[in-house]
Each structure stands twice: as structure tokens, then as C-alpha cells.
Amino acid sequence: ATSYVGFDSITQQIEHKLLKRGFQFNVIVVGQTGLGKSTLINTIFASHLIDSKGRREASEPVRQTTEIQTVSHVITENGVRLRLNIVDTPGYGDQVNNENCWDPIIKYIKDQHSAYLRKELTAMRDRYIQDTRIHCCLYFINPTGHSLRPIDVIVMKKLSEVVNVVPVIAKADSLTLEERESFKQKIRGELFHHSIRLYPFDTDEYDEEEVQLNESIRNMIPFAVVGSEREVNVGGKAVRARKNRWGVVNVEDETHCEFVSLRNFLTRTHLQDLIETTAQIHYEAFRSKQLLALKE
Ligand code: GDP
Numbered sequence: 001a002t003s004y005v006g007f008d009s010i011t012q013q014i015e016h017k018l019l020k021r022g023f024q025f026n027v028i029v030v031g032q033t034g035l036g037k038s039t040l041i042n043t044i045f046a047s048h049l050i051d052s053k054g055r056r057e058a059s060e061p062v063r064q065t066t067e068i069q070t071v072s073h074v075i076t077e078n079g080v081r082l083r084l085n086i087v088d089t090p091g092y093g094d095q096v097n098n099e100n101c102w103d104p105i106i107k108y109i110k111d112q113h114s115a116y117l118r119k120e121l122t123a124m125r126d127r128y129i130q131d132t133r134i135h136c137c138l139y140f141i142n143p144t145g146h147s148l149r150p151i152d153v154i155v156m157k158k159l160s161e162v163v164n165v166v167p168v169i170a171k172a173d174s175l176t177l178e179e180r181e182s183f184k185q186k187i188r189g190e191l192f193h194h195s196i197r198l199y200p201f202d203t204d205e206y207d208e209e210e211v212q213l214n215e216s217i218r219n220m221i222p223f224a225v226v227g228s229e230r231e232v233n234v235g236g237k238a239v240r241a242r243k244n245r246w247g248v249v250n251v252e253d254e255t256h257c258e259f260v261s262l263r264n265f266l267t268r269t270h271l272q273d274l275i276e277t278t279a280q281i282h283y284e285a286f287r288s289k290q291l292l293a294l295k296e
């Protein structure tokens with residue numbers, strides 16, 4: 001006779017364990033100086049993901065990012081704890097000679113893989129390894145409206161070999177909606193032409209729904225984003241926005257820019273897949289290469 005043994009509770013057991021442990025999500029921002037990387041980080045943290053404790057005052061002097069540094073917040077929603085780490089990088093590609101200027105960033109990403117592997121290989125390894133591997137790289141593209149710079153092509157290609165790369169059009173408020181759309185198409189064409197394989201990848205593990213979701217992301221990329229550290233009064237409500245010669249650009253208004261789409265992509269729809277893809281594709285490639293080298 002068949003009898004109920006209760007193993008279907010395994011999903012609750014897993015959930016309980018995961019909830020206790022919490023999640024860690026690591027994002028890096030990369031691109032030329034002045035494209036609004038640091039601003040976007042602050043916008044993400046200040047937008048209603050978090051009530052903005054660490055908000056900067058508008059009078060603070062403009063800071064320059066001179067080294068790789070991590071901004072970190074713990075967010076809790078309905079008992080789920082997420083540690084969101086965003087790694088800010090100094091701009092590169094500002095020099096006359098830009099050769100190998102991306103090396104420190106690639107090295108940083110590989111160092112995290114290396115640290116993880118070392119912990120994995122330790123005999124008395126911790127039950128749970130702190131994960132500093134980068135799950136997503138936001139690559140900032142200059143809003144020229146024309147085309148990618150040669151250095152963008154080189155760097156995105158290099159990055160895409162070690163991390164999930166998601167391109168964004170920086171300071172999208174400097175382009176009209178029409179300009180943005182044609183710029184996006186141009187960029188998608190160039191990415192294809194240069195065989196740059198960006199996230200999301202196709203695997204046969206995805207179900208119909210996931211396949212469609214990924215298709216919609218591919219059609220939207222690069223996300224045209226606007227960041228702001230200030231609040232502007234719009235109809236009696238304080239919103240994150242920028243004032244420009246055409247009026248007020250509300251960062252969180254989906255008819256103004258794709259900041260909300262990017263945030264949803266990162267936190268609502270692809271968080272788990274970005275983490276999983278990092279482990280299964282990027283980290284695994286690094287790991288097997290290292291282990292092979294050890295054997296020789
Ligand atoms: P980073 O060097 O890439 O970190 O750039 P910052 O975040 O320091 O920003 C450089 C300048 O661009 C600052 O004056 C920002 O106020 C401005 N900025 C940032 N984001 C935007 C944006 O979305 N639109 C516009 N027009 N300006 C922005």
C-alpha cells in the first residue's frame with residue numbers, strides 16, 4: 001500500500017533554510033567617468049527598495065570615484081533578507097592610451113571567483129560560503145545617439161567572458177524618445193555584429209514563460225536609464241527626478257525612462273537567474289580552468 005511519507009514538505013524545508021540564510025546579490029557598474037554610475041547606484045538604493053537612510057545632501061560636493069568600492073544595504077521584504085552589494089568602479093577609457101585600462105575590473109571579478117574557489121577547496125570549509133562573486137555587470141554606454149565606441153566593444157566582449165553583462169544607455173534624458181529607440185537598435189545590431197554574447201543566455205532548461213521573459217529583455221536592452229540624487233516636487237509629491245530644458249524627467253515614470261524596468265529586471269524577474277547563471281556558467285568556467293591547471 002502506498003502511504004504518505006511527507007517528503008513534499010521539502011520545499012518548505014528548503015524555504016526555511018534559505019530564509020534563515022538570506023540572499024546575497026552583487027552588482028558591478030562599469031563605464032567611462034561622468035556617465036552617472038555612482039548616481040545610479042544611489043538612485044537604486046534610494047528608490048523605494050529602501051527607505052533612504054544614507055541619502056546624500058544636495059549640497060555635498062561632487063565626488064569622484066577613484067577606487068573600486070562597494071556600497072552595501074540589507075533589504076528585508078516579507079521576511080526575506082537580501083544583501084545587495086553594488087560595486088562602484090572608477091571610470092576608465094578617459095586616457096589617451098586606453099590599452100588594458102579594463103584589466104583592474106576583470107581582475108576584480110576573477111579575484112572573487114578565485115576567493116570562492118579557495119574557500120570551496122578548504123578542507124574544513126564553512127557550511128555556507130560568503131558569496132562575493134559578481135552576478136551582474138551594468139555597462140554604461142555614452143548617450144551619443146550614434147554608435148558604440150571601439151573601447152565599448154572591446155570591454156563588453158572581455159567582460160562577457162567572465163560575468164553577466166547588461167548594457168545601459170547612461171543619462172538617457174539627453175536623448176529624445178525617438179533618438180533612444182534608434183540608438184538602441186543600432187547598439188543591438190553592433191552587439192550582434194561583434195558576436196558579443198550578453199545575458200540572458202539560451203538554455204533548454206527554461207520553460208515557455210522564461211523564454212518569453214528573456215526575449216522581452218533582449219528586445220529592451222540596453223535599458224535607457226536616468227539617475228538622480230534629488231527629489232523634485234511633481235504635483236505635490238516628492239519624486240526622484242531631473243530638471244532639464246524640456247521639463248522634469250521623473251526617474252520612476254516608465255514613460256520617461258527605463259529605470260523601473262531595470263530595477264524590476266534586477267530584483268523582481270532575474271535575481272535568481274543572474275545568481276544561478278553566475279555559478280553555473282561563469283564561475284564553473286573559471287573553476288574548471290583552474291582545476292585543470294592544478295593537475296598539469
Ligand atoms: P560617474 O563618474 O559615472 O560615477 O558619474 P556620476 O554619478 O559621478 O555623475 C556625473 C555627473 O552626471 C553628475 O553631475 C550627475 O549629476 C550627472 N548625472 C548622473 N546621472 C545623470 C542622468 O541620468 N542624466 C543627466 N543628465 N545627468 C546625470
Ligand code: MG
Pocket residue numbers: 037038039064065088089090091
Ligand atoms: Mg563614480
